[in-house]
Amino acid sequence: xxxxxTVSVPVRYRDLDPLDHVNHAVFATYLEIARTDYLESVxxxxxxxxxxxxxxxxxxxxxxxxxxxxxxxxxxxxRLGDSSCTMTYEIRVGDDVAATAETTMVYIxxxxxxxxxxxxxxxxxxxxxxxxxxxx
Amino acid sequence: xxxxxTVSVPVRYRDLDPLDHVNHAVFATYLEIARTDYLESVxxxxxxxxxxxxxxxxxxxxxxxxxxxxxxxxxxxxRLGDSSCTMTYEIRVGDDVAATAETTMVYIxxxxxxxxxxxxxxxxxxxxxxxxxxxx
Amino acid sequence: xxxxxTVSVPVRYRDLDPLDHVNHAVFATYLEIARTDYLESVxxxxxxxxxxxxxxxxxxxxxxxxxxxxxxxxxxxxRLGDSSCTMTYEIRVGDDVAATAETTMVYIxxxxxxxxxxxxxxxxxxxxxxxxxxxx
Amino acid sequence: xxxxxTVSVPVRYRDLDPLDHVNHAVFATYLEIARTDYLESVxxxxxxxxxxxxxxxxxxxxxxxxxxxxxxxxxxxxRLGDSSCTMTYEIRVGDDVAATAETTMVYIxxxxxxxxxxxxxxxxxxxxxxxxxxxx
Numbered sequence: 001x002x003x004x005x006t007v008s009v010p011v012r013y014r015d016l017d018p019l020d021h022v023n024h025a026v027f028a029t030y031l032e033i034a035r036t037d038y039l040e041s042v043x044x045x046x047x048x049x050x051x052x053x054x055x056x057x058x059x060x061x062x063x064x065x066x067x068x069x070x071x072x073x074x075x076x077x078x079r080l081g082d083s084s085c086t087m088t089y090e091i092r093v094g095d096d097v098a099a100t101a102e103t104t105m106v107y108i109x110x111x112x113x114x115x116x117x118x119x120x121x122x123x124x125x126x127x128x129x130x131x132x133x134x135x136x
Numbered sequence: 137x138x139x140x141x142t143v144s145v146p147v148r149y150r151d152l153d154p155l156d157h158v159n160h161a162v163f164a165t166y167l168e169i170a171r172t173d174y175l176e177s178v179x180x181x182x183x184x185x186x187x188x189x190x191x192x193x194x195x196x197x198x199x200x201x202x203x204x205x206x207x208x209x210x211x212x213x214x215r216l217g218d219s220s221c222t223m224t225y226e227i228r229v230g231d232d233v234a235a236t237a238e239t240t241m242v243y244i245x246x247x248x249x250x251x252x253x254x255x256x257x258x259x260x261x262x263x264x265x266x267x268x269x270x271x272x
Numbered sequence: 273x274x275x276x277x278t279v280s281v282p283v284r285y286r287d288l289d290p291l292d293h294v295n296h297a298v299f300a301t302y303l304e305i306a307r308t309d310y311l312e313s314v315x316x317x318x319x320x321x322x323x324x325x326x327x328x329x330x331x332x333x334x335x336x337x338x339x340x341x342x343x344x345x346x347x348x349x350x351r352l353g354d355s356s357c358t359m360t361y362e363i364r365v366g367d368d369v370a371a372t373a374e375t376t377m378v379y380i381x382x383x384x385x386x387x388x389x390x391x392x393x394x395x396x397x398x399x400x401x402x403x404x405x406x407x408x
Numbered sequence: 409x410x411x412x413x414t415v416s417v418p419v420r421y422r423d424l425d426p427l428d429h430v431n432h433a434v435f436a437t438y439l440e441i442a443r444t445d446y447l448e449s450v451x452x453x454x455x456x457x458x459x460x461x462x463x464x465x466x467x468x469x470x471x472x473x474x475x476x477x478x479x480x481x482x483x484x485x486x487r488l489g490d491s492s493c494t495m496t497y498e499i500r501v502g503d504d505v506a507a508t509a510e511t512t513m514v515y516i517x518x519x520x521x522x523x524x525x526x527x528x529x530x531x532x533x534x535x536x537x538x539x540x541x542x543x544x
Contacts, residue, residue: 010418013444013455014437017285018183018292020456024190025168025286028161029422036421036475047154047421047475048428054160058194067444067455146282149308149319150301153421154428156320161422165286172285172339183285183339184292203308203319290455296462297436304433319426326432330466 004090005042005129006074007034011067021064028057031089031101034073038087042129043122049110055084056104062097069093077130083107083117085126140226141178141265142210143170147203157200164193167225167237170209174223178265179258185246191220192240198233205229213266219243219253221262276362277314277401278346279306283339293336300329303361303373306345310359314401315394321382327356328376334369341365349402355379355389357398412498413446413537414482419475429472436465439497439509442481446495450537451530457518463492464512470505477501485538491515491525493534 009030017023022030039045065071072092079086089101109116118126126132145166153159158166175181175188201207207229215222225237245252262268281302289295294302311317337343343365351358361373381388398404417438425431430438447453473479480500487494497509517524534540 010441012437012441013289013458014295014297014440016290016455018288018290019186019189020290021189023286024193025161025164028164028193029420032161032421033418047424050155050421053155053157053200054197056194056196057160058192060192061190064189146305148301149304149322149425150431150433152319152426154424154426156426159422165284168286169282169284183288186285291458291461293461296465297433297440300433300436300465322427325427325429325472326469328466328468329432330464332464333462336461 004074004076005034005038006072007037009033009071009073011065011069011071013067016067019064021066024059024061027059027061027065027091027099027101030071030073030091031057031059031075031103034075034089035087035103038075043125045122051108051110052105053108054103055106057101058103059099059101061099063093065091065093065098069098071098077126077132078102080118080123080126080130080132083115085118140210140212141170141174142208143173145169145207145209147201147205147207149203152203155200157202160195160197163195163197163201163227163235163237166207166209166227167193167195167211167239170211170225171223171239174211179261181258187244187246188241189244190239191242193237194239195235195237197235199229201227201229201234205234207234213262213268214238216254216259216262216266216268219251221254276346276348277306277310278344279309281305281343281345283337283341283343285339288339291336293338296331296333299331299333299337299363299371299373302343302345302363303329303331303347303375306347306361307359307375310347315397317394323380323382324377325380326375327378329373330375331371331373333371335365337363337365337370341370343370349398349404350374352390352395352398352402352404355387357390412482412484413442413450414480415442415445417441417479417481419473419477419479421475424475427472429474432467432469435467435469435473435499435507435509438479438481438499439465439467439483439511442483442497443495443511446483451533453530459516459518460513461516462511463514465509466511467507467509469507471501473499473501473506477506479506485534485540486510488526488531488534488538488540491523493526 015022015026075089078088084106091099151158151162211225214224220242227235287294287298347361350360356378363371423430423434483497486496492514499507
């Protein structure tokens with residue numbers, strides 16, 4: 001099995017809160033950085049063409065991230081359904097796991113603004129990258 | 137059973153993303169607004185004395201929030217353990233549920249920086265407000 | 273001269289930085305809250321139809337804003353040019369001035385995406401509200 | 409004259425607003441990224457020890473930054489006073505200038521919380537790096 005898609009996320013001072021930790025809501029933004037990079041890199045979708053909505057987000061926080069850390073976010077598409085998919089994430093600082101997470105996203109037809117099956121130009125590159133079956 | 141603690145959250149233009157929706161990560165910030173107001177109002181903890189970490193966050197997104205909406209966040213402490221508690225949330229726009237959510241928080245002793253049982257001055261007002269047993 | 277347009281901005285925990293102050297960049301967001309409310313209220317422009325770009329921003333910081341403060345932002349259109357205008361702002365906490373600021377905005381034609389003269393439906397309500405001459 | 413201190417700032421999807429541009433307030437955060445990196449790198453001040461307040465911020469916006477751009481922020485300390493200093497910035501995307509900016513910062517004594525002259529361990533590395541006179 002190939003290595004998951006991984007990005008480095010530089011910690012910004014603005015990410016910190018009064019506890020000197022990266023604020024917990026910013027973890028969701030770190031996941032989004034990995035996800036938008038994945039969509040651009042694997043599926044060739046630019047940010048302004050993103051046509052997904054997040055249906056569910058779950059994050060387990062294992063340890064704080066502080067300024068000076070160099071977090072990496074890795075993600076896999078762990079389920080590729082008809083019109084939705086699930087991504088699983090790990091945020092690591094060195095060898096430590098800072099958080100694990102999962103998002104479920106639903107594809108929205110840009111015309112009708114309603115959930116719709118993934119078009120092939122989205123489904124196929126994800127399936128190929130992840131080594132997943134492309135059944136609906 | 138009394139009404140849950142509820143706050144109104146004005147939507148900021150900066151909360152929006154290119155889809156013209158409140159960005160999904162900002163929902164976690166809306167929960168935090170309700171949570172910090174609850175801690176200040178029910179438990180009398182000021183923001184600079186907050187000594188909790190979030191261990192788990194889960195959000196189910198039901199419908200987008202847009203500029204012009206007037207969201208309200210209500211929360212209950214649904215579980216009050218020895219050193220951790222669970223809060224459940226609902227974000228509504230009018231009669232519609234925009235999201236439901238849950239966070240688990242762990243109390244951190246400000247001296248040792250380690251998880252510790254809730255001191256009575258935190259446990260008791262929460263138990264009283266929520267009508268919960270104060271067992272561990 | 274009538275009172276300037278004024279909005280209350282609740283301070284969010286997420287607005288704070290490790291110094292326990294509202295981060296200085298968030299002051300620009302507080303100005304934006306007043307500005308978008310002004311455009312919606314005085315000119316009847318919804319957020320998704322905003323067609324201005326900011327050309328210049330200047331903020332003088334007078335005192336920090338902390339959680340528990342209840343800041344108010346007031347703004348006036350101090351100059352209404354042909355295709356640009358200048359807004360001046362004051363952020364107060366009670367009787368104290370926390371910051372003064374100025375932004376210059378340029379109108380962008382939604383079709384051509386180029387700077388263009390303000391259409392009358394924008395110029396006239398601003399001029400009327402501010403008691404300004406409507407010369408170009 | 410040596411090259412100014414320069415950092416690359418990856419654009420996050422969350423930096424964008426409904427116009428598909430990096431929101432104008434986020435430019436102030438991009439400046440802060442350069443400034444905190446400078447303080448850490450040139451002066452060896454960690455984020456949690458920052459003891460400056462921003463007294464003035466001015467940004468001239470020249471062109472929008474969009475997702476896919478790779479902005480660089482360069483900064484110089486253009487004035488090093490007794491207890492305050494001025495930094496000038498340029499944000500570039502390739503050969504284009506996206507913005508120029510200036511901030512004035514005041515040193516705060518961590519004990520008294522009042523403005524105070526820069527201690528030598530801050531003044532001297534800045535003066536050396538910038539080739540400035542170290543007069544008060």
